[in-house]
Amino acid sequence: MIRYTLTRLALLLLGLIVASVLIFLTLRVLPGDIAQLIAGVNSSPGQAAAIRERLGLDRPLPLQYLDWIGGVLRGDLGRSLLTGSSVTGQLAEKAQVTVPLGLMSLTIAVLFSVPLGVLSAMRRGRADGTAMSVGAQTLAAVPVVWAGMMLVVVFAVWLGWLPAQGFPRAGWQDPGAAFRALLLPALTIGIVEGAMLLRFVRSATLQAVGQDYVRTAAAKGLTRDRALIRHGLPVVGLSVITVLGLQVAGIIVGAVVIEQLFSLPGIGRMLVDDVSARDLPKVQGELLALTGFVLIVGFLVDLVHRVIDPRQREAT
Amino acid sequence: MFRRTALAATSVLAAAALLLTACTDSPDPAPTATGEPDPDASVVIRLVLEPGNLDIRQTAGAALDQILVDNIYQGLVSRTPDQDIVPALASAWTVSPDGLTYTFTLREGVTFHDGQELTPADVVWSLTTRRSTPEWRDSARLANVASIAAEGQDIVLTLTEPDSSLLWNLTGRAGIILKEGDTVDYQTAANGTGPFVLDNWREGDSITYVRNDAYWGDAPQVAEVVFDYIPDTQAALNAALAGEVDIVTGFDANLREQIEADGAFVLSLGQSTDKGTLAFNQTAGPLADKRVRQAIRQAIDHDAVIEALASGQTQFGPIPELDPGYEDLSDVAPFDPDAARALLADAGADDITLTLTIPNFYTTTIPQILVSNLNEVGITLQVDSVDFSTWLNDVYINRDYDLSFVLHTEARDFENWANPDYYFTYDNPEVQRLFAQSLAATDEDEAADLLADAARLVAEDHAADWLFNGASVVAVGTNITGMPSINVNERLNLAEIAKSDG
Numbered sequence: 089m090i091r092y093t094l095t096r097l098a099l100l101l102l103g104l105i106v107a108s109v110l111i112f113l114t115l116r117v118l119p120g121d122i123a124q125l126i127a128g129v130n131s132s133p134g135q136a137a138a139i140r141e142r143l144g145l146d147r148p149l150p151l152q153y154l155d156w157i158g159g160v161l162r163g164d165l166g167r168s169l170l171t172g173s174s175v176t177g178q179l180a181e182k183a184q185v186t187v188p189l190g191l192m193s194l195t196i197a198v199l200f201s202v203p204l205g206v207l208s209a210m211r212r213g214r215a216d217g218t219a220m221s222v223g224a225q226t227l228a229a230v231p232v233v234w235a236g237m238m239l240v241v242v243f244a245v246w247l248g249w250l251p252a253q254g255f256p257r258a259g260w261q262d263p264g265a266a267f268r269a270l271l272l273p274a275l276t277i278g279i280v281e282g283a284m285l286l287r288f289v290r291s292a293t294l295q296a297v298g299q300d301y302v303r304t305a306a307a308k309g310l311t312r313d314r315a316l317i318r319h320g321l322p323v324v325g326l327s328v329i330t331v332l333g334l335q336v337a338g339i340i341v342g343a344v345v346i347e348q349l350f351s352l353p354g355i356g357r358m359l360v361d362d363v364s365a366r367d368l369p370k371v372q373g374e375l376l377a378l379t380g381f382v383l384i385v386g387f388l389v390d391l392v393h394r395v396i397d398p399r400q401r402e403a404t
Numbered sequence: 405m406f407r408r409t410a411l412a413a414t415s416v417l418a419a420a421a422l423l424l425t426a427c428t429d430s431p432d433p434a435p436t437a438t439g440e441p442d443p444d445a446s447v448v449i450r451l452v453l454e455p456g457n458l459d460i461r462q463t464a465g466a467a468l469d470q471i472l473v474d475n476i477y478q479g480l481v482s483r484t485p486d487q488d489i490v491p492a493l494a495s496a497w498t499v500s501p502d503g504l505t506y507t508f509t510l511r512e513g514v515t516f517h518d519g520q521e522l523t524p525a526d527v528v529w530s531l532t533t534r535r536s537t538p539e540w541r542d543s544a545r546l547a548n549v550a551s552i553a554a555e556g557q558d559i560v561l562t563l564t565e566p567d568s569s570l571l572w573n574l575t576g577r578a579g580i581i582l583k584e585g586d587t588v589d590y591q592t593a594a595n596g597t598g599p600f601v602l603d604n605w606r607e608g609d610s611i612t613y614v615r616n617d618a619y620w621g622d623a624p625q626v627a628e629v630v631f632d633y634i635p636d637t638q639a640a641l642n643a644a645l646a647g648e649v650d651i652v653t654g655f656d657a658n659l660r661e662q663i664e665a666d667g668a669f670v671l672s673l674g675q676s677t678d679k680g681t682l683a684f685n686q687t688a689g690p691l692a693d694k695r696v697r698q699a700i701r702q703a704i705d706h707d708a709v710i711e712a713l714a715s716g717q718t719q720f721g722p723i724p725e726l727d728p729g730y731e732d733l734s735d736v737a738p739f740d741p742d743a744a745r746a747l748l749a750d751a752g753a754d755d756i757t758l759t760l761t762i763p764n765f766y767t768t769t770i771p772q773i774l775v776s777n778l779n780e781v782g783i784t785l786q787v788d789s790v791d792f793s794t795w796l797n798d799v800y801i802n803r804d805y806d807l808s809f810v811l812h813t814e815a816r817d818f819e820n821w822a823n824p825d826y827y828f829t830y831d832n833p834e835v836q837r838l839f840a841q842s843l844a845a846t847d848e849d850e851a852a853d854l855l856a857d858a859a860r861l862v863a864e865d866h867a868a869d870w871l872f873n874g875a876s877v878v879a880v881g882t883n884i885t886g887m888p889s890i891n892v893n894e895r896l897n898l899a900e901i902a903k904s905d906g
Contacts, residue, residue: 119798120791120795121793122793125464129810130814132538138539142539251648252639253643254609349639351609351633351643353608353609358608364793
């Protein structure tokens with residue numbers, strides 16, 4: 089187990105190093121630069137060049153990379169070229185929106201997909217089971233943006249129950265308002281991600297129905313549904329954890345779109361703004377942090393899997 | 405002029421209608437602020453484009469001028485929404501008959517937001533540093549100023565040659581007065597003399613101002629102003645309908661009925677200097693031929709553009725109606741697809757393909773109309789929608805484009821047509837000469853006439869097309885007064901804004 093953990097950890101670090109190089113290089117391919125954006129459309133070429141020099145953008149690329157990665161190793165993700173604010177500080181501030189948003193989305197997705205997925209598998213072939221399955225297919229195909237707009241029209245504009253956009257300026261000091269601000273966005277991501285999860289739960293459950301141990305349990309006198317719930321579901325649960333790990337990346341992407349739609353000051357919206365401003369040190373710090381987060385979640389999922397799944401332990 | 409008269413007439417009619425409803429005791433709520441201004445009020449204003457940082461010295465962008473100039477930072481002189489030049493930190497000024505000496509009387513009792521008093525030395529330092537630091541915005545606009553000196557409370561600017569645009573330039577970035585040697589972090593903080601104090605900037609979300617109680621003039625009637633950056637129009641509409649914002653700028657006039665539906669907002673269409681500029685790269689290729697450029701202009705149905713935007717007016721030359729030197733140039737390129745086809749045939753360009761490079765924050769309405777209009781006369785238009793940094797790189801720096809669309813918001817920016825190095829790629833020595841003469845003129849009317857002559861030449865050369873002269877489309881809560889309606893994309897002076905409880 090220790091050896092396994094160390095190997096996985098080494099792979100994680102390698103992944104991060106490769107990611108840092110890729111992030112650094114691909115951002116340099118983008119046309120245009122921040123110096124020109126600062127100088128604007130009534131400027132001489134000399135003005136932009138002077139700004140470029142002041143910001144240190146004229147130095148050789150390997151040097152810029154080493155500067156950045158050296159800072160990262162000291163725990164400093166870098167600073168914005170526009171405002172001088174630290175990437176770590178900005179991430180921490182925006183995480184107050186995006187992390188709760190992600191957790192709420194994930195909770196909503198799990199809460200509605202797992203019971204409905206199992207139910208629709210158990211009732212397959214019957215009208216209600218088919219309806220649930222078709223419903224999930226349809227929901228999963230719905231663009232997040234459209235789902236969000238519909239929810240806003242109903243709950244914010246017609247009914248007036250929830251805010252249409254924005255996050256309270258007092259933040260979580262006003263927990264009620266902050267929670268309400270995130271409810272519609274979380275519902276939007278949760279429904280769409282949940283519909284995908286539902287299809288997965290359904291097929292995993294169907295697979296479990298056919299397994300030897302479920303049939304054996306049924307042969308020993310349990311009804312088929314009870315055999316499935318007692319012996320099949322733990323296995324389904326394991327696969328769901330794996331998929332949830334993968335869905336973290338999906339939720340981050342969803343947050344990028346949804347934070348635009350709802351004007352939420354989160355990490356996703358900040359990322360989009362920083363890319364269009366070509367604030368590259370800030371973007372690369374943000375991307376590296378997000379990549380690290382996704383890789384660490386994957387690492388943890390692997391570990392959890394190993395701890396709770398007896399079959400994997402025996403295999404080594 | 406027609407438009408302003410029409411607007412005035414409309415408002416008279418609206419007022420008459422209000423009186424009528426009052427007489428008939430209609431249950432409809434009267435859409436005017438009748439209550440007393442609330443001195444503790446907070447006004448939330450939706451804006452579209454957030455500044456990258458707040459450095460008024462050198463960061464370009466109307467997003468900074470819009471909120472910072474007048475409200476936080478001030479110059480010796482300022483401009484009204486109607487583009488008149490008025491006193492600000494200078495209580496008065498005189499210009500010598502030869503146009504070479506400007507004398508400003510600096511107000512006394514003005515303090516910066518940090519509490520320090522404004523002195524003539526701050527003014528001399530600000531203008532001198534601006535002039536000698538090319539990295540600062542509009543530094544070149546002070547190029548004609550030979551010396552800046554203080555004589556008691558008087559600030560004297562001596563010029564090498566007359567400059568009819570100097571006073572105007574001093575109302576903008578070139579004239580901003582800062583504290584000498586200030587150590588404030590200009591990127592995220594501010595220390596000016598204006599009626600509002602910067603309280604807080606939540607990057608990517610909102611900027612909050614509070615009243616400057618120590619302001620030298622009348623302090624604002626509201627305690628707080630919040631600029632809420634909501635890029636998406638639909639989200640802004642939702643926010644308005646849900647009562648989360650008091651004012652929506654940069655609105656879409658097509659959504660008038662929706663935002664006015666429950667009587668809480670009234671839409672106003674003010675004039676602006678926003679010029680929807682379709683630039684032609686005339687250095688090489690088919691667009692180097694004036695006939696092709698004229699054909700494109702005559703193929704475009706400008707009235708249809710205005711109709712699709714539900715706001716704004718047509719503009720057929722480089723100068724909008726609000727600026728000096730404007731004249732109606734609609735006779736230069738009337739809508740006529742047949743004439744366009746003939747011109748293209750004549751130029752041997754009856755089957756050409758061109759690419760339009762357009763930043764992706766503009767609506768798709770404009771490219772759609774262009775594609776269809778140009779297709780009518782046999783030009784295939786490909787649309788390349790890019791982010792603004794890419795546009796800056798490809799079009800502005802490298803001139804690597806056929807057609808480009810950008811909304812130029814700046815007032816009095818004719819200088820770009822007299823600059824052959826600008827991305828417009830327009831080089832006409834006669835225009836450059838007329839523009840230089842206009843600058844050197846000491847009489848305002850003479851300067852405007854010379855600009856008008858130059859503008860006609862630019863239009864007749866078909867150096868570009870102006871798809872529309874935009875309107876400032878602003879939805880204002882009915883309990884708000886004092887919100888400017890003209891040219892709010894460029895400057896948003898909030899000194900008069902007030903909000904009542906009712």
